Amino acid sequence: MTKPIARSPSMNAEDMETIRMMGSRALLEALKREGTKVIFGIPGGAIMPVYDALLDFDIRHILARHEQCAGHMADGYARASGSVGVCMATSGPGATNLVTAIATAYMDSSPIVAITGQVTRAMIGKDAFQEADIVGITTPITKYNYQVMAAKDIPRIVKEAFYIASTGRPGPVLIDLPRDVQTEEDEIPFPKSVKVRGYNPSIEPHPLQVKRAVDLLVQAERPMILAGGGVHISGAYEELLALAELLNAPVATTLMGKGCFPENHPLSLGGVGMHGTREANLLILEADVLLAVGTRFSDRTTGRLTEFCPDAKIIHVDIDAAEIRKNAKVDIPIVSDAKKALKSIYGQILQMALKRQPSLWLKRIEELKAQLNEEATSTGASLKPKEIIKTLRRLLPEDAIVTTEVGQNQMWAFLHFQVIKPRTYITSGGLGTMGFGFPAALGAKVAKPEVPVVDIAGDGSFIMTEQDLATSVMEHIPVTVLILNNSVLGMVAQWQRLFYNRRYSNVYLGRIPDFVKLAEAYGAKGERVEALPDLEEAISKAIKSDVTTVIDVPISPEENVFPIVPAGKALKEMLWE
Amino acid sequence: MTESDQIHIIAAIVEHKPGVLYRVSNMFRRRGFNIESITVGPTEEDGLARMTLTVKGDEYLVEQVVKQLRKLIDVVKVSRLLSGETVVREMALIKIRTVDAKARTDVVNYVEIFRGRIVDVAHESMTAEITGTPDKIDAFIELMRPFGILEDARTGITALSRGLKSVKVEA
Numbered sequence: 001m002t003k004p005i006a007r008s009p010s011m012n013a014e015d016m017e018t019i020r021m022m023g024s025r026a027l028l029e030a031l032k033r034e035g036t037k038v039i040f041g042i043p044g045g046a047i048m049p050v051y052d053a054l055l056d057f058d059i060r061h062i063l064a065r066h067e068q069c070a071g072h073m074a075d076g077y078a079r080a081s082g083s084v085g086v087c088m089a090t091s092g093p094g095a096t097n098l099v100t101a102i103a104t105a106y107m108d109s110s111p112i113v114a115i116t117g118q119v120t121r122a123m124i125g126k127d128a129f130q131e132a133d134i135v136g137i138t139t140p141i142t143k144y145n146y147q148v149m150a151a152k153d154i155p156r157i158v159k160e161a162f163y164i165a166s167t168g169r170p171g172p173v174l175i176d177l178p179r180d181v182q183t184e185e186d187e188i189p190f191p192k193s194v195k196v197r198g199y200n201p202s203i204e205p206h207p208l209q210v211k212r213a214v215d216l217l218v219q220a221e222r223p224m225i226l227a228g229g230g231v232h233i234s235g236a237y238e239e240l241l242a243l244a245e246l247l248n249a250p251v252a253t254t255l256m257g258k259g260c261f262p263e264n265h266p267l268s269l270g271g272v273g274m275h276g277t278r279e280a281n282l283l284i285l286e287a288d289v290l291l292a293v294g295t296r297f298s299d300r301t302t303g304r305l306t307e308f309c310p311d312a313k314i315i316h317v318d319i320d321a322a323e324i325r326k327n328a329k330v331d332i333p334i335v336s337d338a339k340k341a342l343k344s345i346y347g348q349i350l351q352m353a354l355k356r357q358p359s360l361w362l363k364r365i366e367e368l369k370a371q372l373n374e375e376a377t378s379t380g381a382s383l384k385p386k387e388i389i390k391t392l393r394r395l396l397p398e399d400a401i402v403t404t405e406v407g408q409n410q411m412w413a414f415l416h417f418q419v420i421k422p423r424t425y426i427t428s429g430g431l432g433t434m435g436f437g438f439p440a441a442l443g444a445k446v447a448k449p450e451v452p453v454v455d456i457a458g459d460g461s462f463i464m465t466e467q468d469l470a471t472s473v474m475e476h477i478p479v480t481v482l483i484l485n486n487s488v489l490g491m492v493a494q495w496q497r498l499f500y501n502r503r504y505s506n507v508y509l510g511r512i513p514d515f516v517k518l519a520e521a522y523g524a525k526g527e528r529v530e531a532l533p534d535l536e537e538a539i540s541k542a543i544k545s546d547v548t549t550v551i552d553v554p555i556s557p558e559e560n561v562f563p564i565v566p567a568g569k570a571l572k573e574m575l576w577e
Numbered sequence: 578m579t580e581s582d583q584i585h586i587i588a589a590i591v592e593h594k595p596g597v598l599y600r601v602s603n604m605f606r607r608r609g610f611n612i613e614s615i616t617v618g619p620t621e622e623d624g625l626a627r628m629t630l631t632v633k634g635d636e637y638l639v640e641q642v643v644k645q646l647r648k649l650i651d652v653v654k655v656s657r658l659l660s661g662e663t664v665v666r667e668m669a670l671i672k673i674r675t676v677d678a679k680a681r682t683d684v685v686n687y688v689e690i691f692r693g694r695i696v697d698v699a700h701e702s703m704t705a706e707i708t709g710t711p712d713k714i715d716a717f718i719e720l721m722r723p724f725g726i727l728e729d730a731r732t733g734i735t736a737l738s739r740g741l742k743s744v745k746v747e748a
Contacts, residue, residue, distance in 0.1 A: 139600060140607045144650045164650060197746070198592065198653040323642035325637070 023151030024049040024182040028057045030158035036340035040073040044090025047117030051181035069468040071101020074112045076443025088115040092130030103141040107430025109168035120180040143171030151184040159194045168201030170322040205336035213315045214348045220289035222361045223249040229256030230294015239342035252390035255429040259419030273301040275411040293317045295337045297327040307570035317341045389416040402451040405437040405461030408490035411561040413456045435464030441559035442480040452543035453481040460489045469522035472548040480542040481550045486557045487511045530551045585639040585659040588744045591650040593626040614733030656744040667734045672704045674725035
């Protein structure tokens with residue numbers, strides 16, 4: 001329970017409540033007012049006043065075992081829930097340990113607020129103990145950051161930070177808090193609203209550009225939609241579905257967009273890009289109009305840009321004007337929130353009372369999909385990745401959340417795990433952070449305790465953040481870690497196999513540690529399964545368990561992810577088995 | 578002159594507070610843009626400063642620069658200043674070696690032609706202040722080279738659009 005903290009609340013002229021209190025309490029009070037229910041973090045010297053005050057606040061704190069994990073947990077929480085995730089660390093190494101997590105959130109436009117302790121104001125710049133210039137370090141990987149120099153500024157800065165992190169194109173915001181600002185007592189104003197004059201996140205689509213896009217789309221013979229992470233962020237699921245059905249346009253997603261269109265829908269082509277499905281990568285080359293929504297045309301999505309959609313006119317909808325023409329040349333740019341743009345395109349086409357006939361294009365899509373979808377079954381001694389992932393999908397309810405690590409495990413999941421509900425597939429797409437999946441799963445589970453959460457992992461990735469098994473056990477956050485254990489850094493091994501003439505350099509991990517024993521050492525459960533019925537049983541048990549379960553599934557080190565578009569090559573140069 | 582050698586002038590109204598210049602220059606470095614010159618000073622409006630940046634490159638580059646600048650939270654307004662519609666000025670201080678009376682007289686004459694001023698005189702040196710377009714200053718410096726340039730300092734350009742058009746932030 002929150003103890004009474006206010007001595008004499010008063011309203012000043014600007015309709016602003018002012019309370020006499022310490023900076024540390026002002027921070028927590030401001031976070032509470034923004035709706036923060038949980039903070040992921042680790043205490044240390046320069047953030048101790050906040051941790052002391054935390055004992056008096058009704059905010060859950062989850063003690064991580066490494067600040068990187070605290071950051072990924074906040075990120076996983078944000079991606080699963082759509083609201084801002086908060087993480088906290090001390091100065092110096094605590095703050096620098098957050099850097100990978102902040103950069104991960106920045107690349108994938110995930111709204112987190114990171115709070116760091118800092119040395120006292122007088123010591124800044126003197127190379128004091130545990131001093132790091134975290135504002136300087138994180139400037140290129142945050143949407144914005146602050147160093148707070150007076151306690152009375154804290155509530156305004158917290159309010160601005162949440163506003164900036166969660167609106168427009170979301171992203172991480174860092175607040176650096178010198179220790180003596182935390183202990184400074186003052187009359188502290190709590191503003192009801194904030195305005196940042198250099199920041200205007202709500203942008204309406206330009207009517208003329210919408211009209212041009214509509215004209216192009218209704219005349220298209222082979223229209224296609226490329227949906228990115230922006231569709232998730234803006235919650236434009238219904239609009240996307242309605243427009244795709246109205247146009248009879250197939251939908252391919254980027255890695256970040258996966259799940260924004262139900263993958264069991266007849267118009268879904270799955271993912272596109274380096275490890276996209278064959279149908280998506282083949283059909284995108286045939287499209288005559290491509291409607292790209294909330295995507296930045298990353299190199300992993302487009303392959304060699306000059307040969308990406310060579311015959312298509314491209315309509316690009318993005319809320320970030322700086323993404324327009326950054327990578328791809330587009331014909332019709334629409335700077336807008338995805339939901340608003342799709343809604344107005346849909347509305348105008350609907351008014352035309354246009355009846356789409358079953359087209360040759362639709363037939364081509366159906367035939368190609370049927371032709372390419374043969375099932376893989378295990379022939380060798382060990383389970384096949386595709387089989388493992390499809391089994392997992394079969395056993396999980398539709399609203400279960402899956403996170404991934406980075407590498408082959410991530411791409412097998414991208415290819416074979418069919419996502420039906422939005423915000424149920426969480427992955428480090430832009431930065432490609434190994435070790436992300438497990439702490440992100442913990443954060444997602446905290447946001448959605450009612451659904452099973454599974455980290456699709458590789459042995460190489462999981463070992464980078466496995467110490468937070470301790471957090472999952474101590475804080476009662478049960479998740480399932482499904483390790484596709486090939487005893488190598490699989491994606492690097494695959495590239496060495498395919499592009500370096502099988503010269504394997506420093507990829508062998510040797511099935512160390514024993515992940516069953518490792519899980520047990522933390523008080524979690526561990527299982528090793530080598531046959532399909534055992535896998536089914538282990539997954540079914542794990543997702544109902546009240547303690548985290550690590551399922552170790554040995555697979556062959558020779559497994560490849562196919563299809564693959566070699567780096568720097570065009571989509572049409574895709575290789576498959 | 579090829580398209581990628583084109584000089585573009587960009588004016589940005591920014592928050593006048595610590596760290597803003599770092600954010601702007603950091604963005605340039607991170608995105609691989611080169612700043613040819615940058616000048617910063619407070620404006621008559623409270624809490625705002627004006628940056629005048631010049632960048633060299635093609636249309637694609639300058640469009641990216643403007644968009645990335647606009648994206649920065651502390652940048653309130655950004656405009657491109659087009660050469661025909663803009664007053665451009667740069668100031669330079671140039672210290673010239675003047676060994677004898679002839680040299681001193683020559684330098685004074687040149688400074689007068691360039692409508693500059695002599696702001697410091699010593700036994701063997703003179704310092705000239707020249708204001709004008711960057712081309713004019715380049716020309717003056719070329720003329721001074723035979724005398725011997727001891728030191729020079731240029732401000733980088735500052736610029737305003739002609740007529741009523743402005744980059745001001747509406748209240």
